[in-house]
Amino acid sequence: MSRSAHPAGPRHADVLPEGHYTAPPADLNALDPKVWSRTVTRTPEGAVSVGGIDVTRLAEEFGTPAYFIDEDDFRARAQAWRTAFGEGADVFYAGKAFLSRAIVRWLHEEGLNLDVCSGGELSTALSAGMPAERIAFHGNNKSAAEIEKAVSVGVGHIVLDSFQEIVRVAHIAEQLGKRQRVLIRVTVGVEAHTHEFIATAHEDQKFGIALADGQAAEAVRRALKLDGLELVGIHSHIGSQIFDMAGFEVAARRVVSLLAEIRDEHGVELPEIDLGGGLGIAYTSDDDPREPHEIAKALGEIVTRECEAAGLRTPRISVEPGRAIVGPTAFTLYEVGTIKPLDGLRTYVSVDGGMSDNIRTALYDAEYSVSLVSRTSDADPMLVRVVGKHCESGDIVVRDAFLPSDLAPGDLIAVPATGAYCRSMASNYNHALRPPVVAVRDGEARVIVRRETEEDLLRLDVG
Numbered sequence: 001m002s003r004s005a006h007p008a009g010p011r012h013a014d015v016l017p018e019g020h021y022t023a024p025p026a027d028l029n030a031l032d033p034k035v036w037s038r039t040v041t042r043t044p045e046g047a048v049s050v051g052g053i054d055v056t057r058l059a060e061e062f063g064t065p066a067y068f069i070d071e072d073d074f075r076a077r078a079q080a081w082r083t084a085f086g087e088g089a090d091v092f093y094a095g096k097a098f099l100s101r102a103i104v105r106w107l108h109e110e111g112l113n114l115d116v117c118s119g120g121e122l123s124t125a126l127s128a129g130m131p132a133e134r135i136a137f138h139g140n141n142k143s144a145a146e147i148e149k150a151v152s153v154g155v156g157h158i159v160l161d162s163f164q165e166i167v168r169v170a171h172i173a174e175q176l177g178k179r180q181r182v183l184i185r186v187t188v189g190v191e192a193h194t195h196e197f198i199a200t201a202h203e204d205q206k207f208g209i210a211l212a213d214g215q216a217a218e219a220v221r222r223a224l225k226l227d228g229l230e231l232v233g234i235h236s237h238i239g240s241q242i243f244d245m246a247g248f249e250v251a252a253r254r255v256v257s258l259l260a261e262i263r264d265e266h267g268v269e270l271p272e273i274d275l276g277g278g279l280g281i282a283y284t285s286d287d288d289p290r291e292p293h294e295i296a297k298a299l300g301e302i303v304t305r306e307c308e309a310a311g312l313r314t315p316r317i318s319v320e321p322g323r324a325i326v327g328p329t330a331f332t333l334y335e336v337g338t339i340k341p342l343d344g345l346r347t348y349v350s351v352d353g354g355m356s357d358n359i360r361t362a363l364y365d366a367e368y369s370v371s372l373v374s375r376t377s378d379a380d381p382m383l384v385r386v387v388g389k390h391c392e393s394g395d396i397v398v399r400d401a402f403l404p405s406d407l408a409p410g411d412l413i414a415v416p417a418t419g420a421y422c423r424s425m426a427s428n429y430n431h432a433l434r435p436p437v438v439a440v441r442d443g444e445a446r447v448i449v450r451r452e453t454e455e456d457l458l459r460l461d462v463g
C-alpha cells in the first residue's frame with residue numbers, strides 16, 4: 001500500500017520507516033485547495049479561517065474535537081452535480097455519508113433528491129421537509145416496519161435488493177392499497193478499484209441480485225407479475241472512493257443490456273436507470289478526483305450510445321453521490337494533547353478525538369492529510385502519526401504526515417475532507433462524546449448537530 005518514501009526533513013534525515021508518505025510539502029503552511037473546502041484560507045495573523053471565521057475563535061466557542069462544515073462549499077458542490085446532470089436526470093445525495101436536518105434543507109433548496117438506507121435516515125429526511133417522492137429507500141435487509149413506513153409516506157422509489165424483498169414490498173404495498181415504484185439493484189460483476197470493504201459490484205457480496213446466470217432477469221420476471229409493484233428501472237452501485245470511470249462504463253453497458261433483454265422478453269422498456277454513487281475525492285494532494293460535469297458527460301454518452309445500439313429509448317439516469325458532495329466540505333479540528341518523539345522513527349501526536357470521530361483510517365487504511373491551523377510555523381517538517389485518545393493501538397487518525405517540528409501541546413491541528421463517513425460512522429467507544437457539527441457561512445457559525453454530553457450517555461443507560 002505504501003506510496004513513495006522520500007527523505008524527510010533534518011529530524012528524519014536518512015532512513016524513513018515503512019509508510020504511506022510522500023515527500024514533505026515544500027511549504028507546510030500552504031493549504032492545498034484540493035483537500036480543503038472553498039472558503040478555507042489563512043488570516044494575516046497566520047491562523048486558518050473558514051467561512052470568514054478564525055479556527056481559534058471556533059475552537060473557543062465550540063470546543064474540540066469538532067467538525068466544521070463549509071455551507072457555501074456544500075451548496076456549490078450540490079449545485080455542480082445538479083447542473084452537470086441537468087433536467088433530464090436526477091441526483092440523489094446519499095444520506096449515509098452524512099445526514100442532518102440542515103443538510104436535508106440545503107439539498108431541498110438546491111434541487112437534489114435524497115437516498116436513505118434506514119428508518120432513521122428516512123425520519124430525518126421527512127422531518128426536515130424533503131418531499132417523500134424525492135426520496136429513494138435502499139438497504140439489503142429493510143425491516144417490515146421500515147418498508148411499511150416508506151410505502152405509506154409515499155417514497156419515490158424503493159430499491160429492491162433481494163428476492164425476498166420483492167415479495168415483501170409487494171405484499172406490504174398491496175396491504176396498504178398502494179402500488180410502489182421500485183428499482184431492482186443488480187450486481188454487474190465489476191471489480192471496482194477501491195478498498196475491498198467498499199467495493200460492491202462483484203458477485204461475492206451481500207448487496208443486490210447478480211446479473212450473471214440470469215438471476216436479475218428472474219427478479220424482473222417476478223417483480224413484473226406483482227400488483228403491488230411498479231417496476232421502473234434497474235439500479236447498480238459499484239463501490240465507493242473510485243477514480244477510474246471504466247467501472248461505471250462497464251456497469252452502464254451491462255445495465256443497458258439488461259434493459260434490452262427485458263424489452264425483448266416482456267415488451268416493456270423500463271424508463272429509469274440508477275448508476276449509484278462512489279466517486280472519489282481528494283484526501284491528500286496525491287488524489288485527482290473527477291469533476292461532476294466530466295462524470296455526467298461520460299455516463300450520459302455511454303448510456304445514450306448503448307441505448308441507440310440496442311434500439312432503446314434513453315432512460316432517465318439517476319446518480320447517488322454522497323462522499324463527492326459532502327466529503328470535501330468539512331474538516332475536523334483537534335487540539336494537540338501529548339507529543340511522543342521516537343528517534344529515527346516518527347513522532348506520535350495525540351489529539352483529543354480519534355477513532356470514535358474518524359474510523360476510516362482504522363477500517364479502510366484510509367489516507368488523510370493534516371495541518372497546523374492555529375498559527376504558521378517556519379520549523380522543519382517532522383514525520384508524524386496523528387493518533388487519538390482511545391485504548392487501542394489502531395486508534396490512528398492520520399497514519400503518515402508531516403507537521404512542523406515546533407508543534408506543541410495546545411496547538412490546533414485540522415484534518416480536511418472529513419465531511420463524509422466520519423460523523424455518520426462516529427461511535428461512543430470508551431464512552432467518547434460524539435463531536436458537534438458546526439456549519440459556517442459568511443462570518444456566522446451555527447451548530448447543526450450538537451456535541452453529545454455525559455448526560456446523553458447516562459440517559460441511554462437505564463440501569
Ligand SMILES: Cc1ncc(COP(=O)(O)O)c(C=O)c1O
Nearest residue numbers: 094237240277278320321322323
Ligand atoms: C447504494 C449506494 N448509493 C450511494 C452510495 C454513496 O456512495 P459515495 O458516498 O461513495 O458516493 C452508496 C455507498 O457506497 C451506496 O451503497
Ligand SMILES: N[C@@H](CCCC[NH3+])C(=O)O
Nearest residue numbers: 096198240241360420421
Ligand atoms: N463508509 C465507507 C463507504 C461505504 C459507503 C456505503 N456503501 C467509507 O467511509 O468510505
